[in-house]
Structures are given as structure tokens and as C-alpha cells.
Amino acid sequence: MAETAAASTFVERAHKVLGNTKLRGNFRRAMDGLMAKRAAQFADIAAWKSLRARGAAAKRRVLARLPELLEQLEANCTANGIKVHWAETTHEANSIVLKILQDHDARTIVKGKSMVSEEMHLNAFLQKHGIEAIESDLGEYIIQLAGEAPSHIVMPCIHKDKGEIAELFTRHIDGQPYTEDVAELTDAARRVLRSRFAAADAGLSGVNFAVAETGTLVLIENEGNGRLSTTLPPLHIAVMGIEKLVETLDDIPPLLSLLPRSATGQSITTYVNMITSPRKPGEKDGPQEVHLVLLDNGRSRVYADNQLRDTLRCIRCGACMNHCPVYARVGGHTYNAVYPGPIGKILTPQLDGIAVAGDLPHACTLCNACVEICPVNIPIADIMVRLRREAVHPSDSPAVMGAGCKHTATEAAVWAGWKKMYASPALYRMGAKMMQRFGNMMPGGMPLLKEWTSVRTRPVFAKKTLHELAKEQGYSDV
Amino acid sequence: MSEARARILSRLRAAPPSVAPDRPDWQPPRFGDQRLAKFRTMLESWRAEVHDTTAAAWPETLAALLGTKLAGKNSRTVIHAPNTVTGQTLAEAWAGRSDVPVLVPYIESVESFKTVLVQQADAGVTGTVAGIAETGTVVLWPGADEPRLMSLLPPVHVAVVAASSVRDTMADVVTEQGWKDRMPTNVVLVSGPSKTADIEQTLAFGVHGPKEFVVLVLTDA
Numbered sequence: 001m002a003e004t005a006a007a008s009t010f011v012e013r014a015h016k017v018l019g020n021t022k023l024r025g026n027f028r029r030a031m032d033g034l035m036a037k038r039a040a041q042f043a044d045i046a047a048w049k050s051l052r053a054r055g056a057a058a059k060r061r062v063l064a065r066l067p068e069l070l071e072q073l074e075a076n077c078t079a080n081g082i083k084v085h086w087a088e089t090t091h092e093a094n095s096i097v098l099k100i101l102q103d104h105d106a107r108t109i110v111k112g113k114s115m116v117s118e119e120m121h122l123n124a125f126l127q128k129h130g131i132e133a134i135e136s137d138l139g140e141y142i143i144q145l146a147g148e149a150p151s152h153i154v155m156p157c158i159h160k161d162k163g164e165i166a167e168l169f170t171r172h173i174d175g176q177p178y179t180e181d182v183a184e185l186t187d188a189a190r191r192v193l194r195s196r197f198a199a200a201d202a203g204l205s206g207v208n209f210a211v212a213e214t215g216t217l218v219l220i221e222n223e224g225n226g227r228l229s230t231t232l233p234p235l236h237i238a239v240m241g242i243e244k245l246v247e248t249l250d251d252i253p254p255l256l257s258l259l260p261r262s263a264t265g266q267s268i269t270t271y272v273n274m275i276t277s278p279r280k281p282g283e284k285d286g287p288q289e290v291h292l293v294l295l296d297n298g299r300s301r302v303y304a305d306n307q308l309r310d311t312l313r314c315i316r317c318g319a320c321m322n323h324c325p326v327y328a329r330v331g332g333h334t335y336n337a338v339y340p341g342p343i344g345k346i347l348t349p350q351l352d353g354i355a356v357a358g359d360l361p362h363a364c365t366l367c368n369a370c371v372e373i374c375p376v377n378i379p380i381a382d383i384m385v386r387l388r389r390e391a392v393h394p395s396d397s398p399a400v401m402g403a404g405c406k407h408t409a410t411e412a413a414v415w416a417g418w419k420k421m422y423a424s425p426a427l428y429r430m431g432a433k434m435m436q437r438f439g440n441m442m443p444g445g446m447p448l449l450k451e452w453t454s455v456r457t458r459p460v461f462a463k464k465t466l467h468e469l470a471k472e473q474g475y476s477d478v
Numbered sequence: 479m480s481e482a483r484a485r486i487l488s489r490l491r492a493a494p495p496s497v498a499p500d501r502p503d504w505q506p507p508r509f510g511d512q513r514l515a516k517f518r519t520m521l522e523s524w525r526a527e528v529h530d531t532t533a534a535a536w537p538e539t540l541a542a543l544l545g546t547k548l549a550g551k552n553s554r555t556v557i558h559a560p561n562t563v564t565g566q567t568l569a570e571a572w573a574g575r576s577d578v579p580v581l582v583p584y585i586e587s588v589e590s591f592k593t594v595l596v597q598q599a600d601a602g603v604t605g606t607v608a609g610i611a612e613t614g615t616v617v618l619w620p621g622a623d624e625p626r627l628m629s630l631l632p633p634v635h636v637a638v639v640a641a642s643s644v645r646d647t648m649a650d651v652v653t654e655q656g657w658k659d660r661m662p663t664n665v666v667l668v669s670g671p672s673k674t675a676d677i678e679q680t681l682a683f684g685v686h687g688p689k690e691f692v693v694l695v696l697t698d699a
């Protein structure tokens with residue numbers, strides 16, 4: 001990830017994708033639909049506000065007590081028979097998963113949707129070790145066939161239309177005729193995946209909420225593949241980021257009332273699956289073993305900063321993507337990151353470092369649309385600005401990896417000069433005069449101007465400064 | 479790996495503290511005497527089939543429903559859990575009849591029962607511990623007597639709900655039934671048949687789980 005991200009910039013990738021009218025159409029249509037459906041769910045603004053305050057408070061409480069809650073979760077899971085593992089890095093998490101699978105001689109695993117497993121690049125890792133990982137969420141299955149990464153955290157194949165999917169299915173599924181009928185395509189996937197479920201040695205899933213009080217893993221979904229992955233195979237491995245906790249079972253109803261409504265405009269998902277232990281004696285089905293892998297991957301570093309910590313409240317609803325004017329135009333792949341859109345723009349540079357993803361916080365107009373709708377009230381825009389500043393003007397916070405890496409002496413000098421000029425009336429007057437006289441003579445391609453003028457018309461400087469115009473109008477004290 | 483644990487926790491502990499805010503008041507919706515009506519409309523909005531019936535008559539209602547649904551199939555197999563009230567009622571009512579589907583009990587472990595579940599089952603019948611009006615949801619409480627997969631693998635899932643168990647919201651059910659002290663291996667909230675909108679936001683049903691979800695509401699229970 002790190003290498004590819006450094007290979008091109010967001011701006012370069014965005015330029016390419018902006019010319020792709022089909023892709024833009026796919027995103028526009030999908031985002032408009034999702035925004036309308038979400039708005040219909042929260043038509044009562046007062047109710048929405050109090051619900052959001054409740055959800056945000058639940059997650060803020062978790063962050064205030066994170067270490068002790070993690071220990072509580074571990075203790076309760078362990079008492080319930082779930083084996084808990086801790087991983088500092090994605091490599092460590094991958095190795096833990098691999099070890100568990102090897103201990104059980106597992107050759108194939110079925111996966112429910114999990115963004116943390118994307119963060120780990122788990123499928124590629126397992127493949128290298130001879131274990132086949134099959135994505136079973138329909139969207140994830142489709143992009144796995146295409147050899148692509150998800151372009152949205154909730155709807156991974158949102159960038160594809162049914163023609164492309166029909167072609168993929170004809171190419172990859174034996175005996176599958178070309179059809180654009182969505183029900184038939186869905187049936188084909190059901191047929192293929194049913195047998196994979198029945199034969200799989202293990203199931204892997206993410207976690208939406210882990211309840212510290214009871215040691216329960218809560219997973220939500222519409223398809224049933226998550227339930228299958230966590231029930232049919234003899235072994236279940238769940239992976240989650242260390243922030244995905246809630247304190248009590250009572251925190252679940254308000255958060256569940258926020259998540260699917262924000263994500264897809266549904267009041268609830270078809271299934272809410274609550275797992276508290278492996279199969280108990282006498283029970284006929286369910287996995288014999290359940291493992292939970294807690295992944296840090298930079299989160300504890302982010303946690304060290306009280307402002308940036310708010311990023312860890314995220315419940316991954318994807319609403320900020322759906323409402324982002326930048327995301328809607330460039331799509332998820334342009335971010336070249338596991339998490340795209342507004343949350344990705346603040347999370348990726350914090351997890352991977354500013355040197356790798358420092359351009360992402362700039363892919364934002366600060367329009368605040370994401371902040372308005374975020375169900376846990378994350379100040380995304382403030383954090384965006386903070387990260388921009390950290391890139392050139394590092395604070396002493398240890399939370400930001402690569403802070404200051406975009407600092408250049410020229411830029412610093414320009415801003416220092418700018419500050420001086422604006423602080424002194426005499427200098428300001430002189431500067432304005434200079435621009436008025438010579439501004440129009442500056443070549444558009446000159447170093448400091450180039451980035452601006454390469455995509456915009458160079459401004460024409462007025463013949464008179466504002467001060468001069470004001471004086472002509474009879475204002476004397478300017 | 480416990481080193482990872484120690485290092486993660488010590489980093490978290492070294493971070494500056496933040497104050498845990500109180501949980502602000504939040505009032506989930508109330509439906510009053512519209513509760514059952516809301517339960518039904520919401521379920522139907524998920525494309526569930528809802529039928530009002532009674533504690534005595536529901537096996538008959540189900541026989542008629544499945545007669546239509548499974549018409550044209552040579553063998554018709556319904557999975558039930560004989561050691562639950564629901565399963566027992568069904569078995570007694572359908573005993574010795576040739577005009578109803580074959581009842582197959584789910585009493586052995588999935589390892590040996592998998593083929594029946596995956597390939598032969600036409601429907602699975604389960605009980606429920608509650609209904610939720612706000613979202614049109616039924617709550618399944620699987621266990622040793624009622625395995626998890628019978629509501630998931632067959633193409634039709636039939637859930638039997640006592641009207642008196644329907645509450646306004648999930649919060650009511652969780653509190654009233656004291657879930658926090660008695661979470662079982664697995665609890666599942668179900669709102670409609672399995673569905674997906676992954677292809678061009680177009681709804682399609684039965685992608686992995688049941689294509690059809692039938693809810694029998696026992697108005698006298």
C-alpha cells in the first residue's frame with residue numbers, strides 16, 4: 001500500500017478518473033439515492049439530534065476508558081470461551097490468523113465483510129501461505145472476481161454497473177450465461193457460494209460492536225453471509241480494531257438505530273447477529289472455537305492526542321462518503337487507501353503516516369457536509385485542518401507519524417512574508433501597489449504560481465487598489 | 479503475543495485522560511395501541527409475509543401456506559426443533575397426515591446433518607422470544623433445542639411470534655428480558671428475508687439466507 005500510494009498523487013489520480021463519465025454516473029446515481037434515503041430516516045431533526053448525542057456520548061465514554069474496557073472485554077470473552085489475541089501491527093494480526101488456521105489444518109476460509117481484514121491485506125497474505133480466502137458478501141465477491149479493492153466501506157462494488165458484473169460472472173462461473181438480470185446474478189452467486197460455505201474449514205468476520213460488559217460480538221448485515229461464516233464452519237475468527245467497543249448492552253440499541261439508517265437509509269439491517277461464545281455442549285451447530293483478534297495498527301498512537309482521538313469514534317457507516325462532494329466525483333479508488341472519503345482522509349494519514357498519505361487531507365473543500373451527518377459527531381473538518389497543519393508545522397504531539405515532512409523552506413518563507421505584510425499597513429500598501437503595477441507581468445508558469453495557474457485562469461490584477469478606490473469615494477482614513 | 483497486549487495497553491494508559499461524558503437522555507419512540515399494527519407494517523416493508531393466527535390453529539395455517547408455496551415439489555421437507563414448544567406443537571398437529579410436508583427434526587449435530595440442511599430443506603420453523611415494532615423485527619434465541627442454522631439455510635424461514643411478546647423497541651426487550659446477565663451463545667434479530675442491493679442498488683432476495691420470511695403472529699398468545 002505504502003509504495004503504491006507514494007507512486008502517484010491524489011490530484012493525478014483524480015484527473016484521470018474525472019474524465020470517466022460512466023464511473024461518475026455510477027457514483028452520482030448511487031450517492032444521490034443514499035443521501036435521499038438517509039434524509040428520509042432522520043426527517044425528525046430533534047429526534048435525530050438527541051439520538052446522535054446519545055451515540056456520540058457512548059463512543060466518547062469508550063475512548064475515555066479504553067484500556068480498562070479492553071481488559072474487561074478480554075476477561076468476559078475468555079470466560080465465555082472466546083480466545084482473545086492482541087496484534088500491534090497488521091503483520092502480527094495476519095500471522096496470528098495464519099497460525100490459528102494452520103493449527104486446524106484449514107485450507108479454505110469463507111469471509112464475511114470486514115474492513116479490518118482489508119486493512120491487513122489478509123487475503124493476499126493467506127494466499128501466499130496456500131490458504132484460499134473466499135469473500136462471500138456479494139459486493140466483496142464481485143470485486144474479488146475482478147481482482148479489485150473495495151471502493152466504498154459499506155458498498156464495495158458500487159463503482160460497477162450490472163453489465164460489468166454480468167461479464168465477470170460469465171467469465172468466472174462455469175456454465176453461467178450472460179444476463180443483466182439482478183435476481184439471476186444474485187442466484188448464481190448464491191449457488192457458487194453455498195457449496196463454498198459448506199466446504200469451508202473456517203469462517204472469518206469483522207465486528208461492528210464488541211460489548212465489554214458481556215463479551216458479546218455484534219455483527220450486522222443484510223445478506224446472511226455473515227451469519228453463515230460465523231455459524232457453519234467449525235472455526236470462527238473475528239478481527240476488530242481496538243476502538244470498536246461499547247461499554248454496555250444498553251449502548252447497542254441507540255448505536256444500532258444510528259448505523260444502518262446513516263449507512264443505507266434502512267431502519268435496521270436484516271440480521272443483527274450477537275455472538276457470545278463458541279458452541280456449547282448439547283448445541284447442534286455453531287463453531288467449536290471462536291477467536292477474536294484485536295488489532296492496534298497505529299490506533300494507540302492516535303489515541304495519545306486528545307483531538308485526533310475523536311477519529312476513533314467512527315462506527316464505519318460510510319455516510320460521510322455518501323455526502324462528500326469530492327468522493328461522489330472521484331470515487332473510492334482515487335484515494336488509494338483502504339478507507340476512502342472523509343473518514344479515510346483523516347484516518348489514513350494517521351495510520352500510515354503523513355509522508356505516505358499527506359495529500360489526502362487536502363482532497364477536501366471543508367464544506368462540512370460530513371460533519372453535519374456523522375452519526376457520532378466526529379469533527380472531521382477540524383481534524384482535516386489539524387493534519388494539514390501538522391504536515392508543514394508540526395506540533396509536539398507524538399500522535400502524528402511523519403509530522404513536518406511536507407515542510408519546505410520556500411513555502412515557510414512565503415507565508416512568513418505574507419504574515420509580515422498583512423500585519424503592517426505600510427508594507428501592505430506597498431505590496432498592493434507592486435501587484436497592481438507588476439502583477440499582470442508575472443508569467444503564469446513561474447514556480448510558486450504554477451500549481452494554481454495549471455488548473456485555473458490567472459487572475460487579472462485591478463488597475464486600482466481597494467484603498468485607492470475608497471479614497472476616490474471620499475473615505476479619508478484609509 | 480502477550481507482549482503486544484502489554485505494549486498496546488501501556489500506550490493507551492500513557493495517553494492524556496479525557497472525561498467520560500454522561501449518557502444524555504434519549505427517548506426511543508412509543509407506539510401505544512398502534513404497536514402491533516406498526517410491527518406488521520414494518521415487517522411487510524421488509525417483504526416479510528405476516529399472518530395472524532392463534533396458538534391452536536397456526537400449524538394448520540402453516541400447512542395451507544406451505545401447500546401453496548411448495549406446490550409442484552415432489553418431496554417437501556420442513557425442518558423443526560422437536561424439543562421446543564413450537565416444534566412440538568407442529569409435530570403433534572401434523573402427525574400422521576399425508577397432506578403436509580415431511581417434518582425432519584434437527585436433533586443431530588450439523589456435521590452429520592449438513593447435507594439435509596444445505597440441499598434438501600424447503601423450510602425451517604422456529605420460535606421467537608420477542609417482536610420489535612419500531613423496526614419490524616423478531617428475536618431468535620437459538621440454543622441446544624433450537625439450532626442456529628434452521629433459520630438460515632432453508633429457502634423459507636417461518637417464525638412464530640406471540641403477539642403479547644411484541645414491544646416497541648429493541649431497548650425495551652433488552653432491558654425487560656435482562657439480557658446482560660444471560661446472553662446465550664447466539665442471539666439473532668431478523669427483519670425480513672436475506673437481501674442485497676450490491677448490484678446497482680437493486681434489491682434482490684435470498685442471496686445467502688432465506689428468500690422468504692413468514693411471520694405467524696399468535697394473537698391469543
Ligand code: SF4
Binds near residue numbers: 373
Ligand atoms: S466518520 Fe462518521 S460518517 Fe464517516 S463513516 Fe465514521 S461514523 Fe460514519
